[in-house]
Amino acid sequence: MTASRPVTAEPVGPTVIIGAGLVGASVGCALTAAGWLVHLVDAKASHARVAAELGAGTVTPAVPEEVRLVVAAVPPRVLPGVISDALRTYPNATVTDVGSVKAGVLHSLWDSEPELGRYVGSHPMAGSQHSGPMTARADLFVDRTWVITPHRRSAAAAVDTVRAVVAACRARPVIMDVDDHDAAVARVSHLPHLMSVLTAGRLNDIPADDLLLAGQGLRDVTRIAGSDPGLWEQILGSNSGAVLSELRQVHDQLQVLIKALEQPETHELRAVLSHGVTGTRRIPGKHGRAAVAYSRVVVQIPDEPGALGRLFALVGESGVNVEDIAIEHDQVREVGYLSLSVDPATEAALVRAITDRGWTVEP
Ligand SMILES: NC(=O)C1=CN([C@@H]2O[C@H](COP(=O)(O)OP(=O)(O)OC[C@H]3O[C@@H](n4cnc5c(N)ncnc54)[C@H](O)[C@@H]3O)[C@@H](O)[C@H]2O)C=CC1
Numbered sequence: 001m002t003a004s005r006p007v008t009a010e011p012v013g014p015t016v017i018i019g020a021g022l023v024g025a026s027v028g029c030a031l032t033a034a035g036w037l038v039h040l041v042d043a044k045a046s047h048a049r050v051a052a053e054l055g056a057g058t059v060t061p062a063v064p065e066e067v068r069l070v071v072a073a074v075p076p077r078v079l080p081g082v083i084s085d086a087l088r089t090y091p092n093a094t095v096t097d098v099g100s101v102k103a104g105v106l107h108s109l110w111d112s113e114p115e116l117g118r119y120v121g122s123h124p125m126a127g128s129q130h131s132g133p134m135t136a137r138a139d140l141f142v143d144r145t146w147v148i149t150p151h152r153r154s155a156a157a158a159v160d161t162v163r164a165v166v167a168a169c170r171a172r173p174v175i176m177d178v179d180d181h182d183a184a185v186a187r188v189s190h191l192p193h194l195m196s197v198l199t200a201g202r203l204n205d206i207p208a209d210d211l212l213l214a215g216q217g218l219r220d221v222t223r224i225a226g227s228d229p230g231l232w233e234q235i236l237g238s239n240s241g242a243v244l245s246e247l248r249q250v251h252d253q254l255q256v257l258i259k260a261l262e263q264p265e266t267h268e269l270r271a272v273l274s275h276g277v278t279g280t281r282r283i284p285g286k287h288g289r290a291a292v293a294y295s296r297v298v299v300q301i302p303d304e305p306g307a308l309g310r311l312f313a314l315v316g317e318s319g320v321n322v323e324d325i326a327i328e329h330d331q332v333r334e335v336g337y338l339s340l341s342v343d344p345a346t347e348a349a350l351v352r353a354i355t356d357r358g359w360t361v362e363p
């Protein structure tokens, strides 16, 4: 795997985005904001229209010969057909896609596609549990990894064009082989998705009163389980080999965990929990840097208009840089908890600035 700096974010020429859903419309918004001319196409005309209204481009058809780039942002099952059609319809364009799984698409085009030199796959490692253009954001890819998967037949100019897209979306390019990519996403994306789904699935037959006890941990773990099952059936199905290998390893680990709980005197449970802590520390932090252990300052905020604004103004005045925020709502009391992640060296100053002005910081 190689990581490198963006080369250029300059528009490569008229661009067509096929599939104006969450990812396609977000790419459209980012490229349009960077000065690119983007034409939007979608099997559902209403999606293209909504995306255009949000600033993702225009629904006016492109002149095929003038198009220099096509981004296929459609569900995995239809990707090979859409890419093939695009290579024929736009004879002077580089074609990329944003699909979550890469090897199957390339293999299905390999023997039948004479113009494969103009196709270079890619995969932005950013998105959400939502679908459709309404949830698009121009800043979705900022500072996020965007994998580019060149192959033996891809033209260097086509790779450069995809690098320009990544740069214009202000993401961080990582070059990878399709098989290595698919093995990696099985562990960092597809397995976590399934663990989230299994946890969320356990909630279906729990009494409603018990759900009042749900805290931020449950919300963190289950957020991605809310994703479109139709899309994820396709993602997981097209990477089934690598995902099955992950699941079999988790299956073995579950046996260890069950035994550890059955035999507490062995202290094996402690070892399993510590192994998890080590794993969390390996997740890179912001901008691809090593993860930093931030301090969390949790502030009680009353459920009333303007409270958040007042608190944010105070935090701004304190001069302390906030790395991340999260809000948890108390289901019973009319308060919320704003968690501010900061450099441990600045924690005391922030706590002082907040408590001096009468706010309550959780111990
Ligand atoms: N959802 C996510 O967080 C991420 C998704 N991806 C990948 O991006 C691709 C798109 O996913 P989303 O934007 O989430 O889905 P989405 O459901 O929000 O958007 C897909 C769009 O494609 C359109 N479409 C479907 N078939 C079409 C066809 N044959 N021709 C033209 N338009 C067609 C749909 O009408 C829809 O507007 C998928 O391949 C997915 O694996 C990649 C990174 C993140």
Ligand SMILES: O=C(O)C(=O)Cc1ccc(O)cc1
Pocket: 099, 100, 124, 125, 126, 127, 128, 129, 189, 224
């Ligand atoms: O919502 C999130 O946190 C995600 O991780 C979204 C996501 C979904 C599918 C991908 O192929 C890449 C990213």
